[in-house]
Structures are given as structure tokens and as C-alpha cells.
Amino acid sequence: MSATAARAAAPARRGARFDPRGLVLPLLALIVWQLWALTLPHDSPAPSPARVIATFIELVRSGDLPSALAMSLGRVIAGFATGLATGVTVGVLMGAFRPVRRVLEPIIESFRPVAPMAILPIAILWFGTGTPAAVSIVGYAAFFPLLVNTVHGVSRVDRKLVQAARTMGVSRPRILAKVVLPAAMPSIMLGARLGMSVAWTAIIAAELAVGSKSGGGNSGGIGSMMFVFYAYSVDLNGIVVCMIVVGVVALLIDQLFRAAEARLLPWRQ
């Protein structure tokens, strides 16, 4: 079972390698966009590649963008860590012990379709508009992919491996730690990657929404910065800068996780 999964994953890994052909379309789009922008009157607020780059440099120089980015990343890391700890713990218990699964599954399955944004009102009422609300939403978002993939990984562990350990006189708790957990690791890593990507999506949305609630974006973070550009300065170039930064950061995080996976699971290659 795991052998075929590993083989299926191999082409994807090869496909992740850099291919210059992938750059053709984005570059073409940039050129078309810039040419179109050149036809506009000089004082138009419409974004153009040149203005976006200028705004980007300005935002980096002033320190606004780096500090907003650091704020968002800090929240994501804190929220993700919470989701990781709870998701993996509950997931292992649910995957390994059927009664636990029976008891928890209905609650979890009924919360799972509730989008992170839908718990935002409660998070704000409980924690205010600052970091704790943002972290709790990120944790909530990251929790489900981690949980579901951990349960899947743990419950699909090859029975023969567990039996082999039992015939070597290995105790049940040790089998959980030394057989079940490592065998479920590829699934848990997948859950972590998915969890991180929804966590990053959730933080931007949460900051945007919290920004609108607090009426001035004093909550900080990239999402909040976008809200200010949108609601106060009406700076489309700034919004585009934020969008690109958010996308690039998401891409880098994913690459980081893939690299970590290759390091942590050398036996999968």
C-alpha cells in the first residue's frame, strides 16, 4: 500500500523541479499588462507592473511591509503549532483507538465543514481583534487537515508491521511510538503541508476581516495592510503588492515543507 503511494508521489516530486517553460505565460501576461497600462492617462490609479514595483520598493524601504509580513508569519507559526500539536495528538488517539474515534468523530465531522472565517465572529468576541483571535483561527484552520491525515495514516498502518513488532516482544505503547507513528509519518507530513497552506490563507482572510471590524487596521499583518489600502488610501498598487507577496510566501512555505519532507522521510524516495 505505501509502496504504491511512494511510487505515485515520485513523478510529482520530479515535476516540482524548475522548468523555464513555466515562465512563458506569466512574462507574457506582464508585458500585455504593462503595454495596456501605457495607454492609460498619466494620473490613472490603475495598477501597472512598473507602479507595483515602485510601491513594493517603497513599502520595503519604509519597513511597513517587512513588519506586516513578520506579524502575519508569527501568527501563522503560533497558530500552526497549536493545530499541529492538537491535530496530531487527537489524530493518533482516534486512529489507534476505535472507541476514541467513535466518540469524537461526530463532533469533528460536524465542525469540519464550518469554514475558519465562520468562527471569526466568536473568536473576535472572545479574544478581541488582536493576535489571539488571529492565532485561534489559524489553529482551527490547520487542525482539520492535520487531524484527518493523521487518522488516515494511523488507521492504515500495515497490520503485518504491528504483528512483527508484537512477535519481538515490543510493548503496546512502544509499538505506537516506534511502529505506528513512523509508519503514519508520510500522511502526517501531507497533513502538515495542507494545514500550513490553509493556515496561511486563513491568516490573510482573518486579518482583512479583523481590520474591517476594528475600523483602522490596528491589528497589523499583511491582511490588515491590504484592508488599509482598500478602505482608506484606495491604493490598488499596494493591494497588488500584498497579493503577490502573499502568493510568493505561500509558495516558499510549500517548498520548505517539501524540503523538510525529503529530509525527514529519506526512505520514501
Add this chain to the structure above:
Amino acid sequence: MQAVENAKLRLKDVTKTFIAPRTLKPTVAVSDVTLDIMRGEFVCIVGPSGCGKSTVLNMIAGLEAPSDGTIFMDDRPISGPSAERGVMFQDYALFPWLTVQDNIGFGLRNGTPGHSLSAGEIKDRIEAHIDLVRLRGSEAKYPHQLSGGMRQRVALARLLANGPDVLLMDEPLGALDAQTRLILQSELLRIWGETSPTAQRKTAIFITHDIEEAVFLADRVVVMSRHPGRVRALLDIDLPRPRNEHVRTTQRFGELSEEIWQLIRDEALEAIA
């Protein structure tokens, strides 16, 4: 079979009934198996697919409980798995996240076999078993980097490193090509202790569907039949030890193989029909 004094394992009226998962009907997999296995004896179990060979082995291992009857080891009933009875599984069941040496050392580091050993002694034992199965140079590789024959040797080394009294092997050579099989059969006899006095040999139970493999390896062959799985015949293999490749060309080897084939022929044909 009467109970003999130095029986290592005694199966007494062992029956195993399963509830079939789909139909929910009870199915008798193994029926009334009574068998004594001597200390230091190499026993092969042969029979058509579905005769309950693997179920018998799993019950001796303690991984499954008999529905009826009892299995004794050294006159004590078996109630669960123990490192005294090591198992080599059909598909090897190596831990894919561990290297060859860590697979071999898994039981020593995590199970009862290593409880009285220091870290240094465990290390020495792993090294000795890497050499025993001739895997020097591959000890840092992962199972997926190995050929079938090498994986099988890792599984054998892992089994032996734990120092079990009884070796339980479930078609361990089944997935290998013919040449590798022949080589590993001889190697298995060497490692089991064919050249040592009987008292120093392990007790081995080896499941196979290959009749000539059974004749080559065994002191005694248990022929099982199916529907339900029961012992059809017991044959003493009176070929001299140590055995080498020449034994396969002897007349006696052919006679014994033929005798076993006659016993399972009809059912084997039935099984493929």
C-alpha cells in the same frame, strides 16, 4: 501421535473458526490439528492454498487464538505473542523507515530480547547478524533499495538477532526467483544449524507450497488438506544431513517429492479449477 517427552511445541485438537466478513457465516479454517514438534526439529508444512497453513503458524506465534484446543510450548499454553517464537512473514514485514541495521536491531532495542543487553552488546549482535546473512556493505540501506533476496535475508537476520527458541517462517522464499531460492534454502539450513548437533539447533516451522523445497529443508513434512484445513499426513524425510545440492538428484528425494505430490495433487488441481 503420542506426546513425546522433548516436544518443544504441542498442538492439541486445535481448531480455528472465522466469521467470514461478508457473509457473516462461520468458516472452519483449521480443524482438529494435533501435532508434536520436537526440539531442534525442522518441520515444513505444505498444502494447497486455503488449507490453513498460515493460520496454524499465526496461532503458534500467538497472533491468533485457537477457537478450540490448545497450543503448548515447553508444556505451557501459549496465550499471546512472545519473542521466544520469532516470525518471518511472507512479505518480510520490514520497517520501511529503518535501515538494514536498524531493522535487524529493532527487537533488541525495543523488545524483550534486548532487556538484559547493554548498548554495546546490542551493537555487536547486530554486526554479527549482518555478517551472518552476508549483508555487509548494505547495512545503511533502506528496504526499498534492496532486491527481494536481500530483503529476505534482512528479515531472517532480524528474526535470528532476537534469539528466538522457535523460528516460524511463512513462505519466506515464495516471492523469489528460482536461483535465489535454491541458494537461500542452503543458507537457511546453514544458519538453522544443520552442521551443529541436534541439541544446538533451533526448532523451525516453515510453510511452503513448494514440495521440493519442503523435502530439501525438512526433518518432517506435514501435509495439510483444505475444507476444512486438517493434517492429512506426516512424512519423515530420511535424507542425511548436512544436505547439499546433490541430494536433489537422488532417487529418495524424487520418491519423497512424488509421495507428497500424490497426497495434495487432487486438491491442488481442485484449487486452480
